[in-house]
Amino acid sequence: MAKRDYYEVLGVSKTATLDEIKKAYRKLAIANHPDRNQGDAAAEERFKEATEAYDVLSDEKKRGMYDQFGFAGVDPSAGGHDYSNVYRDFSDIFGGGGFEDIFSSFFGGGGRSQGRGAQRGPEAGASLRYEVEISFKDAVFGTKVEVSYAHQVACDVCGGSGSQGGSGTKVCPTCSGSGQVRRSSGFFAIASTCPTCNGSGQVIENPCASCHGNGLKRKQQKVKVTIPAGVDTGSRVVLRGMGDAGPNGGPSGDLYVYINVREHKFFVRQEYDLFCQVPISITQASLGAEIQVPTIDGQSIKLTIPSGVQHGKMLRVRGRGVTRLNSTDRGDMYIKLMIAVPKRLSSKAKKLMQELSDTLGEDTNPTPVPFTQG
Numbered sequence: 097m098a099k100r101d102y103y104e105v106l107g108v109s110k111t112a113t114l115d116e117i118k119k120a121y122r123k124l125a126i127a128n129h130p131d132r133n134q135g136d137a138a139a140e141e142r143f144k145e146a147t148e149a150y151d152v153l154s155d156e157k158k159r160g161m162y163d164q165f166g167f168a169g170v171d172p173s174a175g176g177h178d179y180s181n182v183y184r185d186f187s188d189i190f191g192g193g194g195f196e197d198i199f200s201s202f203f204g205g206g207g208r209s210q211g212r213g214a215q216r217g218p219e220a221g222a223s224l225r226y227e228v229e230i231s232f233k234d235a236v237f238g239t240k241v242e243v244s245y246a247h248q249v250a251c252d253v254c255g256g257s258g259s260q261g262g263s264g265t266k267v268c269p270t271c272s273g274s275g276q277v278r279r280s281s282g283f284f285a286i287a288s289t290c291p292t293c294n295g296s297g298q299v300i301e302n303p304c305a306s307c308h309g310n311g312l313k314r315k316q317q318k319v320k321v322t323i324p325a326g327v328d329t330g331s332r333v334v335l336r337g338m339g340d341a342g343p344n345g346g347p348s349g350d351l352y353v354y355i356n357v358r359e360h361k362f363f364v365r366q367e368y369d370l371f372c373q374v375p376i377s378i379t380q381a382s383l384g385a386e387i388q389v390p391t392i393d394g395q396s397i398k399l400t401i402p403s404g405v406q407h408g409k410m411l412r413v414r415g416r417g418v419t420r421l422n423s424t425d426r427g428d429m430y431i432k433l434m435i436a437v438p439k440r441l442s443s444k445a446k447k448l449m450q451e452l453s454d455t456l457g458e459d460t461n462p463t464p465v466p467f468t469q470g
């Protein structure tokens with residue numbers, strides 16, 4: 097099934113405000129919620145579809161990428177969504193816990209405990225996704241980009257333990273130690289993991305005031321990312337351990353930096369080779385010539401055009417293409433010659449052309465040849 101436009105999925109306009117997007121998502125998520133539609137696969141699909149759309153449209157950066165590049169801008173099939181954004185807003189939208197279990201069983205990965213005083217064992221932190229756009233030339237030769245993003249880090253006050261001054265634990269007041277709560281929210285009631293203790297039945301006696309017992313804090317981070325020569329749109333660079341810190345001392349997730357390469361004004365790329373077209377005149381084609389052609393390096397090279405060259409002839413310059421990943425070798429540069437016929441002739445040129453035509457003689461009965469593209 098073809099993917100539907102995210103704005104269409106949420107039923108909002110392209111200029112919708114964040115508030116309108118939130119409202120539209122809330123409505124759809126409640127109507128299609130799996131607890132209300134048990135065994136209804138279509139509703140489940142709609143729920144997922146709406147959540148994915150919300151994940152993108154509620155994030156200014158992702159929305160910008162989507163508006164500009166469509167699905168390719170936010171989800172070159174390899175990666176998938178991290179949903180960190182939806183996850184952050186979930187309690188905001190639904191007014192407190194309860195949805196988190198459903199959320200993580202649907203989307204995996206992205207979900208994580210955020211309740212106060214979590215006493216579960218170590219959990220792996222979420223991996224995050226970031227997109228960068230680089231120039232065509234930077235993809236050919238490699239570059240460094242600075243990435244600024246927010247991630248969860250261990251709280252500096254309590255060292256990630258969530259407790260103040262090493263205080264002990266007590267029975268969770270919300271669930272009285274059972275680890276489960278039942279809550280009804282309009283149409284449906286669900287039993288879910290207690291949001292206060294995350295199912296452990298225990299909470300920290302004196303939660304750290306700085307992180308509210310979470311052990312984790314959001315932090316803006318800047319990191320220089322080395323993009324190797326030879327990358328293309330859809331390539332990614334992985335920074336191990338630069339994602340969210342894991343709750344309760346678990347391992348950190350990774351940061352995936354996805355690359356989008358802008359188009360070049362005349363080069364197109366195929367694997368590691370570069371292609372461009374260069375116009376030459378009919379006299380250059382007939383008599384042969386030497387011309388200067390720009391390369392991706394920013395220099396120009398001398399190209400010898402043999403006399404009698406035909407339209408569409410491809411010339412190759414070795415080693416002036418894209419640097420191969422993890423190598424210093426480069427692909428080749430191909431130049432396709434386009435014979436340009438003058439659109440307007442001076443009377444003198446016209447006279448000379450006529451003379452040329454008379455001298456060469458014209459074939460008024462040409463034999464067709466097989467059709468070729470280009």
Ligand SMILES: [Zn+2]
Nearest residue numbers: 251254304307
């Ligand atoms: Zn703390």
Ligand SMILES: [Zn+2]
Nearest residue numbers: 268271290293
């Ligand atoms: Zn509890």
